[in-house]
Amino acid sequence: MLSLLRSNLIWSIISVLQTISACFMIWKGASILAGTPYPVVVVITNSMAPAFNPGDILFIHHRPEHGGGVRVGDLPVILNPDRSYPFIHRVVGVLHGDNEEAMVLTKGDNNELNDSVGMMYPNGQEYISRREIVGFVRGYVPFLGWVVILLQNPGRVIEGLLSRFMQ
């Protein structure tokens, strides 16, 4: 009886571990295919509304649609060295000065100020470089990301539902 209970427990633990490792393998496989550590991103803020709203899912690839370097209009995933999470805005300037590297300026569609004036870049940077871009938005699915927001911050889901009903 005891050995039966023990083997059932072991099988349950193995099945949970299988699920976790399958999720991990799918995530890492997607990262390899997309060439970026962030193949799928859930939108949390309103800074790119109405294009991207909280709860939307974005699919990321390391190359933009045109296949070249960064261009104005691209939607890069920006990871600054001192931030633990990336953010996604639109490129509004690609400028070449005395440095070899292009200087990239970004802005959220729903923000009045660009990210340089809006203090989104660390250490008083006026521009970002290509090295701080870890991918570009290529695909989009609305609403399905609310599951992730619910797991991270349940209060946010209630706030989202209330704002939707009150519109």
Next chain:
Amino acid sequence: MYSSLVRLQNTFGFFTTVAFCVALLISASDFLSDRAPTVNVLKTTQLQVVKGRADYYSSKKEEYAIIKFTLDADLSSLFTWNTKQVFAYVTAEWPSAQNNNATNQAVIWDTIITAPSSDHLGNFSPSKLKRLRKSAAGKGIDPSRGKLQIKNQRLKYPLTHPTGKLALTEDVQLKLHYNVQPWVGFLSWDQNQDWGKWKALKNGLSRKFTLPAIKTKEQAKKKTTTGGTRA
């Protein structure tokens, strides 16, 4: 085997499979619709270069350009039942003096054109929302959306350069771009070549022009003493 949890799991798995297939079919439908965006007019109507603070937030004095332009374009063919919005933007582009193969690009004006299905997300005033809904008349596609006719439009964003110099920059061109945001599927941008049913944007480039020199105080005074208009 037949517990509630297993049934819930199977139902959820079936739902995600079906949702994924439906999403693929919806995004594939975009490639079957025709796109033929055109630009009739894109030209500058005023050019000036000034030295000073480009806007309220500028921390230093630098040369910045004042440009007014006229645009007449038809992007209505970009709207399909799967289009959420079209982000149209005009850029100023010129070759880099420091790097022969590089082009400086800066957005000078942009607009978000929502489809009738996403008007409620556009953060419009109640009167504008009412007007948009009336023009759509309950249809998924409104033929009037995407027709841009603007005259003597001033810059929405200051045009500056990291070197602080812009006067006498040669081979500057204005270019219209667009980014189509679907409800489900792949985002797409303006293309240089025709691709299947999607045609490249016609006449999206203005003529090349040179930014003028900065007007000095002496030049401005000379104009007024000889009876010209005040700067």
